[in-house]
Amino acid sequence: RQRAFKEAFDAVNSNFEAIFAQLSDGDGHLQLDDPNDPFASGLNLVAHPKGKPVRRLASMSGGEKSLTALSFIFALQRYRPSPFYAFDEVDMFLDGANVERLARMIKHQAQQAQFIVVSLRRPMIESADRTIGVTQARGAYTQVLGLDLQTQSG
Amino acid sequence: RQRAFKEAFDAVNSNFEAIFAQLSDGDGHLQLDDPNDPFASGLNLVAHPKGKPVRRLASMSGGEKSLTALSFIFALQRYRPSPFYAFDEVDMFLDGANVERLARMIKHQAQQAQFIVVSLRRPMIESADRTIGVTQARGAYTQVLGLDLQTQSG
Amino acid sequence: MHIKRVELSHFKSFGGTTQVPLLPGFTVISGPNGSGKSNILDALLFALGLSGSKGMRADRLPDLVNQNVSGRGRSTVEASVTVTFALEAEELGLMQPEDEDGAVPASNGSTTNGNGHRANGSSGNGHAKVEPLEQSVLAPISPFNEWTVTRKLRVTQQGTYTSHYFINGESCTLTQLHEQLHRFRIYPEGYNVVLQGDVTSIISMNPRERREIIDELA
Amino acid sequence: MHIKRVELSHFKSFGGTTQVPLLPGFTVISGPNGSGKSNILDALLFALGLSGSKGMRADRLPDLVNQNVSGRGRSTVEASVTVTFALEAEELGLMQPEDEDGAVPASNGSTTNGNGHRANGSSGNGHAKVEPLEQSVLAPISPFNEWTVTRKLRVTQQGTYTSHYFINGESCTLTQLHEQLHRFRIYPEGYNVVLQGDVTSIISMNPRERREIIDELA
Ligand SMILES: Nc1ncnc2c1ncn2[C@@H]1O[C@H](COP(=O)(O)OP(=O)(O)OP(=O)(O)O)[C@@H](O)[C@H]1O
Ligand SMILES: Nc1ncnc2c1ncn2[C@@H]1O[C@H](COP(=O)(O)OP(=O)(O)OP(=O)(O)O)[C@@H](O)[C@H]1O
Ligand SMILES: [Mg+2]
Numbered sequence: 035r036q037r038a039f040k041e042a043f044d045a046v047n048s049n050f051e052a053i054f055a056q057l058s059d060g061d062g063h064l065q066l067d068d069p070n071d072p073f074a075s076g077l078n079l080v081a082h083p084k085g086k087p088v089r090r091l092a093s094m095s096g097g098e099k100s101l102t103a104l105s106f107i108f109a110l111q112r113y114r115p116s117p118f119y120a121f122d123e124v125d126m127f128l129d130g131a132n133v134e135r136l137a138r139m140i141k142h143q144a145q146q147a148q149f150i151v152v153s154l155r156r157p158m159i160e161s162a163d164r165t166i167g168v169t170q171a172r173g174a175y176t177q178v179l180g181l182d183l184q185t186q187s188g
Numbered sequence: 189r190q191r192a193f194k195e196a197f198d199a200v201n202s203n204f205e206a207i208f209a210q211l212s213d214g215d216g217h218l219q220l221d222d223p224n225d226p227f228a229s230g231l232n233l234v235a236h237p238k239g240k241p242v243r244r245l246a247s248m249s250g251g252e253k254s255l256t257a258l259s260f261i262f263a264l265q266r267y268r269p270s271p272f273y274a275f276d277e278v279d280m281f282l283d284g285a286n287v288e289r290l291a292r293m294i295k296h297q298a299q300q301a302q303f304i305v306v307s308l309r310r311p312m313i314e315s316a317d318r319t320i321g322v323t324q325a326r327g328a329y330t331q332v333l334g335l336d337l338q339t340q341s342g
Numbered sequence: 343m344h345i346k347r348v349e350l351s352h353f354k355s356f357g358g359t360t361q362v363p364l365l366p367g368f369t370v371i372s373g374p375n376g377s378g379k380s381n382i383l384d385a386l387l388f389a390l391g392l393s394g395s396k397g398m399r400a401d402r403l404p405d406l407v408n409q410n411v412s413g414r415g416r417s418t419v420e421a422s423v424t425v426t427f428a429l430e431a432e433e434l435g436l437m438q439p440e441d442e443d444g445a446v447p448a449s450n451g452s453t454t455n456g457n458g459h460r461a462n463g464s465s466g467n468g469h470a471k472v473e474p475l476e477q478s479v480l481a482p483i484s485p486f487n488e489w490t491v492t493r494k495l496r497v498t499q500q501g502t503y504t505s506h507y508f509i510n511g512e513s514c515t516l517t518q519l520h521e522q523l524h525r526f527r528i529y530p531e532g533y534n535v536v537l538q539g540d541v542t543s544i545i546s547m548n549p550r551e552r553r554e555i556i557d558e559l560a
Numbered sequence: 561m562h563i564k565r566v567e568l569s570h571f572k573s574f575g576g577t578t579q580v581p582l583l584p585g586f587t588v589i590s591g592p593n594g595s596g597k598s599n600i601l602d603a604l605l606f607a608l609g610l611s612g613s614k615g616m617r618a619d620r621l622p623d624l625v626n627q628n629v630s631g632r633g634r635s636t637v638e639a640s641v642t643v644t645f646a647l648e649a650e651e652l653g654l655m656q657p658e659d660e661d662g663a664v665p666a667s668n669g670s671t672t673n674g675n676g677h678r679a680n681g682s683s684g685n686g687h688a689k690v691e692p693l694e695q696s697v698l699a700p701i702s703p704f705n706e707w708t709v710t711r712k713l714r715v716t717q718q719g720t721y722t723s724h725y726f727i728n729g730e731s732c733t734l735t736q737l738h739e740q741l742h743r744f745r746i747y748p749e750g751y752n753v754v755l756q757g758d759v760t761s762i763i764s765m766n767p768r769e770r771r772e773i774i775d776e777l778a
């Protein structure tokens with residue numbers, strides 16, 4: 035049982051290191067409080083953006099926390115993919131450049147799983163295979179329209 | 189003491205109704221659980237966007253909750269202004285149209301108080317009197333640059 | 343496997359019956375504030391039994407019924423959501439038709455990698471990955487390699503309510519639904535659904551909870 | 561009154577000493593993720609004593625010292641923030657110079673509307689709003705109708721730390737600082753500072769807590 039955990043931990047950690055480097059241009063890895071007693075330990079995310087010394091998680095900015103959390107989710111996905119992922123405005127703290135990086139990562143991960151991403155951000159919409167438009171006329175019900183941006187001009 | 193509360197409550201409530209209507213194009217007001225025993229009651233925000241029946245607060249969308257909370261803060265401000273207000277990404281849930289409405293409201297309220305607003309959103313930056321740019325070169329310290337967008341072209 | 347379609351009837355801001363067709367790959371849902379985007383994700387959580395009412399921003403389940411429907415107060419009202427999944431050929435073996443007593447036949451010594459589950463009493467070897475299953479076994483699955491989950495929430499005039507789950511139109515318990523979803527790596531505590539405002543919760547979570555996420559997968 | 565300038569020395573991501581000049585009206589602070597925008601607001605909270613370390617995203621106060629400074633570990637390091645306020649003419653009466661024992665002279669029967677506070681022993685009538693105060697009273701205030709608050713955080717090599725507050729360069733207690741800020745309607749529990757991610761907390765807060773916000777103002 036401890037061996038199964040170690041195998042899972044190592045796989046997720048190596049995914050996390052690769053993904054974090056790509057998403058946030060920095061170095062990160064997973065760390066157990068006590069590697070010899072995993073089932074009594076906590077799992078820490080050690081992250082430092084490039085050129086900065088290791089940061090405590092609490093002092094990271096909103097955008098940095100988002101990218102770190104998403105790197106962890108994608109690291110889990112590469113190890114044990116779910117058939118679909120549903121993200122609701124996970125880009126809300128990200129600046130434009132980071133939304134683009136995240137959108138590219140999702141596009142890549144979407145080769146292995148279905149991604150349904152609620153977003154208001156243009157770089158995310160532009161990277162998707164398609165957009166579902168949702169509107170609500172005043173007082174009326176939600177209406178859903180499919181839009182395939184790849185076939186639209188401009 | 190109960191009279192002082194009633195006076196404050198009525199003033200903030202009437203501000204809230206006006207501001208909420210402007211920000212979210214709907215009707216809202218404040219409500220005490222028990223108007224006869226205010227010091228034992230809770231204060232509820234009753235909000236319904238135009239044309240929709242009254243909504244429980246919990247079921248409101250992220251954008252609707254933001255506008256309701258901000259209407260309350262501005263209602264407090266019009267009754268007892270602080271000299272400055274510091275908002276950090278309060279527009280993170282808002283769609284483009286709502287960011288514009290909020291930016292216009294802040295511009296108006298800024299006649300009475302100083303507003304320092306951290307934001308990544310273009311309509312907010314465009315409504316401000318000036319922008320302070322903050323950057324951090326890789327591994328280096330935060331640097332602050334003043335930018336007066338009113339004097340720039342484009 | 344991917345979600346092919348979500349059908350929402352009288353659910354939250356969806357007044358009538360609305361189809362949301364979905365394809366594999368990367369889909370964005372966008373629109374103005376308050377239009378119903380997050381409600382579509384709530385519909386997934388609702389139908390698949392992945393969350394309590396608070397996780398769908400409802401104080402109690404009856405709050406999920408569209409207010410224009412329940413507002414009339416004349417009689418029992420119902421909200422329902424159906425999620426249709428499309429299966430890959432090699433996944434067909436993961437569908438477990440239930441025995442009459444609800445037991446799942448392959449629960450004795452089945453492999454853990456999700457392939458080669460034994461079907462309804464056949465001797466099933468560990469390499470059943472591409473072997474077509476008996477048509478009778480697949481009977482509940484439509485010929486397009488789909489399967490559906492439906493949840494119906496009925497609320498009486500007095501405010502009492504009942505909730506029922508169905509796989510391929512057949513009544514099932516939440517436990518059976520979770521077992522079936524489990525085989526496809528869909529879990530209530532899974533991190534494949536991230537709700538609005540929750541993305542940084544992985545950072546602020548207790549380190550032991552975070553380690554348990556790895557335990558789950560191992 | 562408005563904030564005229566914030567000066568940050570070795571505070572969080574500010575390595576040296578940085579001036580952030582501010583004007584009345586509507587200022588936006590923008591820039592890339594992780595650049596230091598929220599840290600500027602943390603500096604306001606720090607200097608004015610409006611929040612504990614957790615409210616500034618620091619596990620403990622020493623985490624607020626710039627790591628390049630404290631990382632050298634040779635001796636005591638210091639972080640400091642100075643906030644400079646500009647006063648309107650009619651607000652000058654709100655500045656209370658402290659007595660030697662730290663008591664504020666106008667604490668007996670002063671009016672609650674913030675105008676006409678009695679200064680240093682003068683008989684002060686309730687209409688002092690536009691009456692110029694004695695120059696000796698205003699001595700600590702610069703001729704530009706400014707006043708400043710400074711907070712210094714010193715951390716020793718062993719990790720122990722001290723924090724000191726100053727008004728116009730004169731040492732004061734946190735209580736005295738809060739009383740002075742109170743006269744300008746700046747409160748630790750005030751809703752004039754909304755931190756990143758907190759905007760909807762007013763919605764999810766307990767209704768009694770929300771009512772207490774009105775009590776405070778009444
Ligand atoms: N039972 C119900 N009946 C009718 N409308 C409802 C019901 N429950 C919720 N709603 C409405 O659904 C709307 C919220 O939808 P949703 O949260 O999906 O919006 P959204 O598109 O995610 O918006 P945002 O971009 O602001 O997050 C609200 O206006 C809410 O009042
Ligand atoms: N004591 C410290 N020494 C050096 N750097 C620090 C210290 N404390 C925090 N930081 C750094 O400050 C940065 C965060 O700054 P801040 O939260 O102000 O960013 P931000 O501009 O608000 O970004 P976002 O748009 O993502 O919210 C982080 O990279 C963090 O590591
Ligand atoms: Mg939403």
Ligand SMILES: [Mg+2]
Nearest residue numbers: 095096598756
């Ligand atoms: Mg920030």
